[in-house]
Amino acid sequence: xxxxxxxxxxxxxxxxxxxxxxxxxxxxxxxxxxxxxxxxxxxxxxxxxxxxxxxxxxxxxxxxxxxxxxxxxxxxxxxxxxxxxxxxxxxxxxxxxxxxxxxxxxxxxxxxxxxxxxxxxxxxxxxxxxxxxxxxxxxxxxxxxxxxxxxxxxxxxxxxxxxxxxxxxxxxxxxxxxxxxxxxxxxxxxxxxxxxxxxxxxxxxxxxxxxxxxxxxxxxxxxxxxx
Numbered sequence: 001x002x003x004x005x006x007x008x009x010x011x012x013x014x015x016x017x018x019x020x021x022x023x024x025x026x027x028x029x030x031x032x033x034x035x036x037x038x039x040x041x042x043x044x045x046x047x048x049x050x051x052x053x054x055x056x057x058x059x060x061x062x063x064x065x066x067x068x069x070x071x072x073x074x075x076x077x078x079x080x081x082x083x084x085x086x087x088x089x090x091x092x093x094x095x096x097x098x099x100x101x102x103x104x105x106x107x108x109x110x111x112x113x114x115x116x117x118x119x120x121x122x123x124x125x126x127x128x129x130x131x132x133x134x135x136x137x138x139x140x141x142x143x144x145x146x147x148x149x150x151x152x153x154x155x156x157x158x159x160x161x162x163x164x165x166x167x168x169x170x171x172x173x174x175x176x177x178x179x180x181x182x183x184x185x186x187x188x189x190x191x192x193x194x195x196x197x198x199x200x201x202x203x204x205x206x207x208x209x210x211x212x213x214x215x216x217x218x219x220x221x222x223x224x225x226x227x
Contacts (some may be wrong), residue, residue: 160206
């Protein structure tokens with residue numbers, strides 16, 4: 001009975017550990033088990049493997065509270081944050097997700113998946129040939145926003161990663177420029193309809209980031225799920 005009572009006590013402790021960060025189980029000389037950030041000198045850290053081998057990975061749990069967007073295969077696209085759609089075009093639902101190391105808000109469409117921005121502004125670059133650090137026009141959102149808003153063109157998401165400040169640029173990537181017009185103006189054709197133009201100037205810009213959305217391997221159509 002003492003053994004059973006002790007195991008039950010440990011079970012209660014393990015349950016409590018679910019709410020503790022970086023907690024460990026420590027055994028005192030008396031046999032009592034306590035939770036600490038680190039065991040004291042006269043205490044011994046308890047190895048949970050002493051209670052037997054770990055079991056197999058359990059099945060995924062139910063979706064938590066909130067509305068999420070998933071792709072055609074059920075892969076997570078991101079949680080819905082509709083409130084941000086009033087600040088940037090296109091005016092549609094947006095989700096928050098991580099692109100590389102950046103947390104961004106990105107528009108989603110049931111049929112198209114990630115819709116192309118109708119009139120994307122140009123992207124500026126510190127070096128010639130549309131290379132080096134990129135810059136974008138400061139997005140019209142509050143500085144306290146928790147995620148960077150994006151524009152999408154050619155399957156690539158572009159976004160500002162900080163507030164606007166004065167920056168010098170040497171080239172500009174413009175979109176929806178016919179190839180003949182691009183080369184005729186001294187530019188270099190990029191992709192199907194983009195043009196890299198030499199242009200040395202400065203202005204109020206935000207350091208930018210970009211991400212190829214195809215690398216996420218998400219498949220349209222998208223749809224929403226909720227608990």
